[in-house]
Amino acid sequence: MDQIRPERDYEAFLAEGRFMIQRSRSSGAYVFYPRVAEPRTGARDLEWVEASGDGIVYSVTVVRKRPPEQDYNVVLIDLAEGPRMMSRVVDIEPSAVKIGMKVKAKIASEDGKPLVVFAPVGDQA
Amino acid sequence: MSSGAFPRGGTAFVAGATYGMGEAPGYDSLDLAVHASLKALDMAGMTPADVDGLFVALPSDMMSQLSMAQYLGIQPRVMSNNRVGGSSFQTYAHMAALALEAGECDVALIAYGSNQRTASGKLVASTRPSIYQGPYKPLLPISAYALAASRHMHEYGTTREQLAEVAVAARKWANLNPDAFMHGDLTIEDCLNARMVSDPFTKNDCCLVTDGAAAVVMTRADRAKDHAARPAYLLGAASATTHMEIASMPDLTVTAAVESGRRAYAHAGVGPKDIDVAEVYDAFTINTILFLEDLGFCPKGEGGRFVEGGAIAPGGKLAVNTNGGGLSCVHPGMYGLFTMVEAMEQVMGIAGDRQVKDVNLALSHGNGGTLSSQATLILGSEATL
Numbered sequence: 233m234d235q236i237r238p239e240r241d242y243e244a245f246l247a248e249g250r251f252m253i254q255r256s257r258s259s260g261a262y263v264f265y266p267r268v269a270e271p272r273t274g275a276r277d278l279e280w281v282e283a284s285g286d287g288i289v290y291s292v293t294v295v296r297k298r299p300p301e302q303d304y305n306v307v308l309i310d311l312a313e314g315p316r317m318m319s320r321v322v323d324i325e326p327s328a329v330k331i332g333m334k335v336k337a338k339i340a341s342e343d344g345k346p347l348v349v350f351a352p353v354g355d356q357a
Numbered sequence: 358m359s360s361g362a363f364p365r366g367g368t369a370f371v372a373g374a375t376y377g378m379g380e381a382p383g384y385d386s387l388d389l390a391v392h393a394s395l396k397a398l399d400m401a402g403m404t405p406a407d408v409d410g411l412f413v414a415l416p417s418d419m420m421s422q423l424s425m426a427q428y429l430g431i432q433p434r435v436m437s438n439n440r441v442g443g444s445s446f447q448t449y450a451h452m453a454a455l456a457l458e459a460g461e462c463d464v465a466l467i468a469y470g471s472n473q474r475t476a477s478g479k480l481v482a483s484t485r486p487s488i489y490q491g492p493y494k495p496l497l498p499i500s501a502y503a504l505a506a507s508r509h510m511h512e513y514g515t516t517r518e519q520l521a522e523v524a525v526a527a528r529k530w531a532n533l534n535p536d537a538f539m540h541g542d543l544t545i546e547d548c549l550n551a552r553m554v555s556d557p558f559t560k561n562d563c564c565l566v567t568d569g570a571a572a573v574v575m576t577r578a579d580r581a582k583d584h585a586a587r588p589a590y591l592l593g594a595a596s597a598t599t600h601m602e603i604a605s606m607p608d609l610t611v612t613a614a615v616e617s618g619r620r621a622y623a624h625a626g627v628g629p630k631d632i633d634v635a636e637v638y639d640a641f642t643i644n645t646i647l648f649l650e651d652l653g654f655c656p657k658g659e660g661g662r663f664v665e666g667g668a669i670a671p672g673g674k675l676a677v678n679t680n681g682g683g684l685s686c687v688h689p690g691m692y693g694l695f696t697m698v699e700a701m702e703q704v705m706g707i708a709g710d711r712q713v714k715d716v717n718l719a720l721s722h723g724n725g726g727t728l729s730s731q732a733t734l735i736l737g738s739e740a741t742l
Contacts, residue, residue, distance in 0.1 A: 265487065293500050293507055295494065304494065345492070347493075
């Protein structure tokens with residue numbers, strides 16, 4: 233029997249450079265954030281699967297900081313698999329991030345820990 | 358699903374009060390809640406000893422009902438401190454109505470107090486963000502609401518000017534309310550030129566950070582007139598939730614107020630067209646727009662256009678947030694109970710310079726978390742029974 237430990241497993245995968253989400257074996261539906269069971273059905277048959285990393289910006293805000301601190305964006309990303317997650321779009325000016333922008337996940341390092349961020353796909357910047 | 362058997366008009370708000378609006382240095386949150394409660398009990402001709410149902414939330418006290426019962430020296434039969442953020446108080450009124458109707462208690466006191474401004478000076482987050490959100494450093498709660506505003510602007514063409522209309526209308530009402538923390542002129546231009554905090558919100562799109570306390574007293578309708586000349590009867594109450602963290606909100610332009618409103622209206626047997634004043638939890642300017650839509654005052658997506666041209670300001674087509682709201686009157690962290698006191702005062706006809714004429718039906722709407730919890734009350738005068 234699988235023994236999923238949501239936060240511990242997720243962070244362990246990230247430390248290996250893998251962005252993993254979950255999928256129910258019975259329904260095939262994807263789940264993020266990680267849990268011990270599928271929402272609504274309660275199905276305890278979630279397995280870890282590699283996320284495609286493909287996503288679209290669902291919404292964006294730019295947190296404004298007083299210099300010398302830098303402004304940064306906070307986004308919600310709709311993953312190609314269905315679930316939505318909070319993240320940050322990098323490799324672009326914070327205020328240039330637009331809703332509907334196609335993005336691809338990558339794993340950055342922040343405060344000494346791995347973190348899933350997204351970068352614009354192609355020439356959208 | 359059954360619509361339930363809410364006791365329409367079976368209970369009433371017989372008194373309500375606020376205390377320490379703005380700044381109340383030297384008091385802790387419970388002191389303030391007690392002061393507001395005693396003012397409300399005075400108004401009802403009661404003392405703490407009459408209270409046998411106690412519903413209270415304080416900012417950082419997990420057992421606030423025990424603390425308050427001890428402070429007042431009472432042993433209530435029914436207590437709760439259900440915590441769904443700023444909408445907690447609407448849920449208390451809902452539960453109190455059921456408990457009163459069932460005879461589980463006879464006098465329900467609902468109270469809140471916070472010294473947020475003088476104690477910390479900033480909006481205090483009441484929960485720890487998960488590891489799935491915290492590392493991205495959203496400025497909570499502001500950024501979560503800003504994400505909803507961005508999406509609403511994207512889908513419906515809502516503009517920053519329309520958001521500013523909400524802040525300006527709130528200020529105009531506040532100017533009629535001596536208890537409001539903010540007074541003075543505020544223009545659309547002022548809002549647009551204010552310091553950006555979390556796009557598209559400037560500081561003027563964000564609620565105040567104040568101290569403040571509020572309390573209401575509820576009884577069964579059969580004795581309400583012993584305690585109030587013009588009780589505000591509770592006709593409908595309902596709550597609903599869609600998520601906790603903003604990433605899990607199914608659609609950032611549609612809140613659970615659709616559901617809480619639908620059930621509250623059904624209990625009351627009225628609709629949005631019947632409502633004389635709407636007191637909706639405006640932690641941010643987008644809230645007012647979302648709730649006007651979700652509570653049926655205008656179609657989805659039309660909220661921005663609905664508020665244009667001073668439509669919700671004094672003299673407009675709908676009286677909204679007549680105390681000045683969380684934007685210009687008071688916002689000590691959980692504002693929901695202040696909408697209930699204002700709705701009650703409007704039905705009782707005791708709201709002073711900001712009194713709307715001939716109020717028979719008032720809506721009070723609470724919001725909690727990051728658009729997470731929604732709870733709606735419909736209050737009515739005797740004529741609506």
